[in-house]
Amino acid sequence: MTQSRSVPSIRDVAAMAGVSYQTVSRVLNESPRVRPETRQHVLDVIDRLGYRPNRAARALNLGRAGAVTVLTSDTVLYGYARVLQGIEEAARVEGLPVGIRVIESDGAAEVRAAAEYVGDASAGGVIVVAFDPAGAAVLRALAPEVPAVAATEAGGLSGVDRRMIYLDERPAAREATRHLLGLGHATVHHVAIPSETGTMGRQAGWRDALEEAGVPVPSVVTAGWDVASAYRAGCELAADRAVTAILCGNDDIALAVRRALHEAGRDVPGDVSIVGFDDVPGCAYWTPALTTVRMNFEGLGRACVAAVVAEITGEPQPLISLEEPQLVIRESSGAPVL
Amino acid sequence: MTQSRSVPSIRDVAAMAGVSYQTVSRVLNESPRVRPETRQHVLDVIDRLGYRPNRAARALNLGRAGAVTVLTSDTVLYGYARVLQGIEEAARVEGLPVGIRVIESDGAAEVRAAAEYVGDASAGGVIVVAFDPAGAAVLRALAPEVPAVAATEAGGLSGVDRRMIYLDERPAAREATRHLLGLGHATVHHVAIPSETGTMGRQAGWRDALEEAGVPVPSVVTAGWDVASAYRAGCELAADRAVTAILCGNDDIALAVRRALHEAGRDVPGDVSIVGFDDVPGCAYWTPALTTVRMNFEGLGRACVAAVVAEITGEPQPLISLEEPQLVIRESSGAPVL
DNA sequence: CGGTCGAGTGTGACCGGTCACACGGAGGTA
DNA sequence: TACCTCCGTGTGACCGGTCACACTCGACCG
Numbered sequence: 183m184t185q186s187r188s189v190p191s192i193r194d195v196a197a198m199a200g201v202s203y204q205t206v207s208r209v210l211n212e213s214p215r216v217r218p219e220t221r222q223h224v225l226d227v228i229d230r231l232g233y234r235p236n237r238a239a240r241a242l243n244l245g246r247a248g249a250v251t252v253l254t255s256d257t258v259l260y261g262y263a264r265v266l267q268g269i270e271e272a273a274r275v276e277g278l279p280v281g282i283r284v285i286e287s288d289g290a291a292e293v294r295a296a297a298e299y300v301g302d303a304s305a306g307g308v309i310v311v312a313f314d315p316a317g318a319a320v321l322r323a324l325a326p327e328v329p330a331v332a333a334t335e336a337g338g339l340s341g342v343d344r345r346m347i348y349l350d351e352r353p354a355a356r357e358a359t360r361h362l363l364g365l366g367h368a369t370v371h372h373v374a375i376p377s378e379t380g381t382m383g384r385q386a387g388w389r390d391a392l393e394e395a396g397v398p399v400p401s402v403v404t405a406g407w408d409v410a411s412a413y414r415a416g417c418e419l420a421a422d423r424a425v426t427a428i429l430c431g432n433d434d435i436a437l438a439v440r441r442a443l444h445e446a447g448r449d450v451p452g453d454v455s456i457v458g459f460d461d462v463p464g465c466a467y468w469t470p471a472l473t474t475v476r477m478n479f480e481g482l483g484r485a486c487v488a489a490v491v492a493e494i495t496g497e498p499q500p501l502i503s504l505e506e507p508q509l510v511i512r513e514s515s516g517a518p519v520l
Numbered sequence: 521m522t523q524s525r526s527v528p529s530i531r532d533v534a535a536m537a538g539v540s541y542q543t544v545s546r547v548l549n550e551s552p553r554v555r556p557e558t559r560q561h562v563l564d565v566i567d568r569l570g571y572r573p574n575r576a577a578r579a580l581n582l583g584r585a586g587a588v589t590v591l592t593s594d595t596v597l598y599g600y601a602r603v604l605q606g607i608e609e610a611a612r613v614e615g616l617p618v619g620i621r622v623i624e625s626d627g628a629a630e631v632r633a634a635a636e637y638v639g640d641a642s643a644g645g646v647i648v649v650a651f652d653p654a655g656a657a658v659l660r661a662l663a664p665e666v667p668a669v670a671a672t673e674a675g676g677l678s679g680v681d682r683r684m685i686y687l688d689e690r691p692a693a694r695e696a697t698r699h700l701l702g703l704g705h706a707t708v709h710h711v712a713i714p715s716e717t718g719t720m721g722r723q724a725g726w727r728d729a730l731e732e733a734g735v736p737v738p739s740v741v742t743a744g745w746d747v748a749s750a751y752r753a754g755c756e757l758a759a760d761r762a763v764t765a766i767l768c769g770n771d772d773i774a775l776a777v778r779r780a781l782h783e784a785g786r787d788v789p790g791d792v793s794i795v796g797f798d799d800v801p802g803c804a805y806w807t808p809a810l811t812t813v814r815m816n817f818e819g820l821g822r823a824c825v826a827a828v829v830a831e832i833t834g835e836p837q838p839l840i841s842l843e844e845p846q847l848v849i850r851e852s853s854g855a856p857v858l
Numbered sequence: 859c860g861g862t863c864g865a866g867t868g869t870g871a872c873c874g875g876t877c878a879c880a881c882g883g884a885g886g887t888a
Numbered sequence: 889t890a891c892c893t894c895c896g897t898g899t900g901a902c903c904g905g906t907c908a909c910a911c912t913c914g915a916c917c918g
Binding site: 189234236237238239241242247257258260263264266267270271274279280281282283284298299301302303304408409413434437438440441444463464466467468469471 | 527572574575576577579580585595596598601602604605608609612617618619620621622636637639640641642746747751772775776778779782801802804805806807809
């Protein structure tokens with residue numbers, strides 16, 4: 183019937199093996215109701231024919247595809263790209279195809295379009311990278327029946343009834359700030375990344391350390407995801423001679439701040455110490471090498487896959503323990519000149 | 521029938537509109553054989569019901585899904601990530617879902633697995649990012665009936681009968697080298713990225729400029745994609761006092777080379793000039809800001825989508841003109857000390 | 859020795875679309 | 889008026905799997 187040179191179907195396998203298509207289906211689904219010899223025989227035929235089950239057909243009558251779709255507002259920025267990498271790796275070992283859909287903005291139309299996109303059965307399980315307002319908005323807009331989990335900023339998002347997974351950045355931010363304080367700095371300034379809440383993550387840990395040391399808490403300067411805005415923030419701080427230590431919201435910001443400092447004639451770490459966040463590959467090779475906090479974004483992505491798989495299969499939620507973000511001390515932080 | 525609270529199907533729409541499911545199908549496929557009033561009525565019902573066509577069902581009987589699958593060996597490195605970004609954007613405006621599948625290595629088993637993965641109809645059109653041996657191997661292993669195009673290194677790959685799209689890096693590399701020569705350097709050294717051939721791209725342009733200037737052509741140092749290997753290459757060159765100008769295969773390499781130079785007590789650009797390739801965001805904020813070549817990876821990704829869409833629809837191949845890579849002169853290149 | 863049970867297997871319908879083809883009616887032509 | 893066309897629409901089958909259910913046959917039971 184269909185055998186003519188096109189890709190073989192389950193019925194071709196059945197015909198060649200001398201069994202019914204249902205039996206082949208059972209073998210594919212590892213049903214116990216098949217005699218071992220029959221199973222082996224079918225497996226042999228599958229191999230001989232080079233048969234591969236058709237994902238679309240399977241998705242069609244299972245209602246939902248065995249797949250993972252990632253909703254994210256960016257794919258190039260280090261943190262996002264790394265989470266995606268972790269998701270892809272984990273999904274691949276699970277045998278799940280991975281789809282990507284970028285959320286351009288947090289505008290209502292775009293958010294709705296993104297949410298509708300994953301309403302389709304072929305999207306499978308959904309992972310929303312909700313590090314920003316756009317991601318958070320989509321997470322909220324998702325139809326309740328869509329199986330989804332989210333990678334969020336530290337602490338998760340309030341008012342959303344979804345499994346949320348995040349890296350606990352607060353202790354590391356606290357430690358980084360303590361590190362600078364311990365070097366003798368009177369206080370530590372902070373250039374923050376754009377954030378929905380900022381109450382649980384990097385900024386919170388920084389504040390913790392300052393408060394526990396009984397040291398003045400400078401006002402936070404906020405930058406965007408683009409380096410240019412970080413540079414402007416850096417210029418602001420560079421102009422202030424009282425600034426001797428800066429905890430930067432991420433490594434890109436640290437890069438721009440270092441540049442601004444340099445232009446203002448202030449040496450790093452001689453005059454000002456800076457600490458980043460993320461540990462992008464390469465920052466160990468900066469001059470000076472950057473003291474920063476290593477983040478396990480890849481592990482976060484992997485954990486999301488585990489969670490969404492559990493969500494789909496209805497299995498109990500796995501206990502996910504992620505490697506803590508960790509301070510890596512290099513050259514960009516040192517004692518202040520007195 | 522199926523209407524009970526689950527997602528509406530084409531038959532639900534048909535029933536509510538008082539037409540046959542075929543008519544609804546025709547409306548969806550913009551067939552001219554539908555009376556305008558009927559079409560509008562059906563469209564209204566679709567809207568009212570919030571009906572979305574099921575991608576899996578469509579893929580099932582169309583034979584191939586309306587989708588794009590990207591095969592790549594990396595998703596985090598700047599060039600790869602940026603191509604992916606361009607693909608995603610272009611595919612999104614075409615209404616095509618995007619899938620990702622990473623090729624872990626160029627090992628036979630992995631290459632075969634990747635090629636088989638896109639053999640499935642639900643993969644749709646395939647874009648192979650063949651910047652490296654793994655990608656090239658998969659491109660060669662693809663079943664001929666799979667509609668695929670490739671983003672390759674400059675010049676394309678020989679012996680592969682696929683549409684290949686690439687950025688012509690040679691003129692820009694030549695220009696960058698001329699720029700350094702023009703500043704007064706006796707010659708320019710080169711740290712190359714890993715490459716399959718290296719006969720058409722960055723390295724070739726570098727060689728062109730050196731030969732046309734009648735200047736000695738130093739032997740090429742090759743680095744890997746990781747910063748550590750670039751650093752080792754940099755150390756090698758830094759030890760040689762005759763080296764005063766280095767064209768780096770990409771910005772990551774430039775970063776590591778600059779570090780190596782710094783450790784050897786050689787100033788950039790005072791003692792040694794360096795030029796990168798790619799123009800990663802942020803390199804304008806390095807200290808010194810990096811002279812580099814801006815690459816339109818995103819446009820490359822977009823062009824791949826146009827090409828693969830043409831491949832699927834059987835339309836004539838569009839003429840694709842990509843913005844040329846362009847030298848951006850900043851601070852890391854200057855005149856040599858005499 | 860007939861009845862029950864369960865293991866192993868097969869048949870039919872169905873998932874949600876699309877293609878091939880049939881069909882009724884309006885309009886044009888002979 | 890009879891016939892052919894073409895437009896707009898409907899019916900049936902099918903894509904490649906899976907589920908629900910039926911069936912056969914041997915083992916075990918009373």
